[in-house]
Amino acid sequence: MAKAKKLRIRKHAVVLNRSRGGDTGIGIMLFLLGAFMFLPMVYAISQSLKPLDELWKFPPNFIVHNPTVKNYTDLFRLMNTSWVPFSRYLFNTVLISVSGTFGNLILSSMAAYALSKIKFPGRGWMFQMIVLSLMFSATAASIANFITMSLLHWVDTLWAVIVPAWGSTLGLYLMKQFMESSVSDAVLESARLDGSSEFNTFIRIAMPMVKPAWLTLIVYSFQGLWNSGASIYIYSEELKTFNYAISQILSGGIVRAGAGAASTVVMMIVPVVVFVITQSNIIETMSASGMKD
Amino acid sequence: MAKQAAAKQAKKPVSRKDMSRIRWTMREIMRNKTAYVLVLPFMIIFFLFTVIPVVVSLALSLTTFNMLQWPNFIFFDNYIRLFLDDDLFIKAIQNTLIFAAVTGPVSYVLSFAVAWFINELSPKVRALVTLVFYAPSISGAVYTIWGVFFSGNAYGYVNAWLMRLGLIEEPIQWFQNAAYVMPLCIVVALWTSLGTAFLSFIAGLQIVDRSLYEAGAVDGVRNRWQELWYITLPYMRPQLMFGAIMAITGSFGFGGIVDALAGNPSVDYCAWTITHHLADYGNSRFEVGYASAISVVLFAMMFGANLLIKRLLSKLGQ
Structure with a gap:
């Protein structure tokens, strides 16, 4: 009981009951979930900018090395x-x-x-x-x-x-x-x-x-x-x-x-x-x- | 006091008790004519394309209707055939239940968890993170990128890595292998599932009365978990209810993802669902009576899921 409420002040608000451990845990969770959501989107965009030889390269690149808009012009063609x-x-x-x-x-x-x-x-x-x-x-x-x-x-x-x-x-x-x-x-x-x-x-x-x-x-x-x-x-x-x-x-x-x-x-x-x-x-x-x- | 009552009487000469219920209702209807004019256009469309189809499905599910001949009334024969004589339907039910039981709750909890995680970020960062999590659910066919990711040849990212690490010799045909199709489709469905419920939770968390948290801290709430369970969740019950309905509706309608990634039909019908069965009998074979019975089963499952959720949510914070 001696340890009373933890009160911390953040940049924008006074917050109650927030432990640093909890903040870190949540931060890690959020980062992992964010990666799961975001990486496929990045991959989709990267894939669309790849020239033909990079699309069929082993092992594949996650991020395009020589970006080109050829796929887009192909699409319009x-x-x-x-x-x-x-x-x-x-x-x-x-x-x-x-x-x-x-x-x-x-x-x-x-x-x-x-x-x-x-x-x-x-x-x-x-x-x-x-x-x-x-x-x-x-x-x-x-x-x-x-x-x-x-x-x-x-x-x-x-x-x-x-x-x-x-x-x-x-x-x-x-x-x-x-x-x-x-x-x-x-x-x-x-x-x-x-x-x-x-x-x-x-x-x-x-x-x-x-x-x-x-x-x-x-x-x-x-x-x-x-x-x-x-x-x-x-x-x-x-x-x-x-x-x-x-x-x-x-x-x-x-x-x-x-x-x-x-x-x-x-x-x-x-x-x-x-x-x-x-x-x-x-x-x-x-x-x-x-x-x- | 008496004067006031009298004045009220003068303004509204007829009160509810002066006449029969029917006459009172008629009078109210006449008084609010505009309201009916306002709701009528929507209600006509809503009834024509949503309410009546449900009733018609119920009726047709007891017949042999096939769009050509006059329907024969056959009682529950369609249902008996469905459950006793249609192995593919049993498979469809199993898959649908597995899919709904995993994606529904997981996407629901995920939506809330993420909304709760980002609640204390500064507004600008929160808006950005919201976009990252919400974007897959509105980006249409972009989930087909998972098909490239898990492509069956060595150019698929996952296969390439597994081969480089020496875990496999040959590329795995992910979407041609019955063991992988369902799990992968579930993962992709989850990826696209942070939608309306997620936004509703974000908004709901923002409007929780701050003073409740202070009062809670004074009353002995000692960490964020207790705060969540005793204050936030009970306060957010309306949003949680709305979110649950959105999650359920989403979890029963995922045929599109399976078709795009695993083809229609999928290998050995391993990801065959009620929606597929419905489209097969309704739109390809025109066995409308039988298809109606399938859609009634689908209705019943969604309805049951909703009742269950209502039960569970009433126990929050206790």
């Missing part, structure tokens, strides 16, 4: 000679990502506002169903969805990919939780008393207050759609996505090893850059993500 022009795949991916995200943003924010800020009969079970849906991955519903798509005559059209994305629930869930915790009822109430219509209150007052949440929704939806590969509803080659085309290059084997490595790097740049820009907003939104039971 491959894209230009493919049967369906690559710009078409890219167009499909951009179209799916943008329209899917836009629709999801509009529908989700409307629903999130109603569910979190208007007390109407039915909102309880509606939200409960949305929470329940978070527990199931979409594959489990894919069989029955195929029937829906054929009834709607949407098989082999991009609608089959875009419209279901509008009803994705994770973004709605995050936005609803965030609205609940950061938009005060008093502000909305006074706007209503001033004669602002419910719709106006939603657009003019609530939405500007939840900017981090809609940024998060955009990032999530965009990432999911950007990475979407072959869909079971799409057969036509000219309706397939960029990611699908990349995976075709990847499976091209030896000849295309360099271009394949370059293509994975190209695919990862967009989501990573988007996350770097929006990270603080996403973390802010996530602070409201908790699920109260």
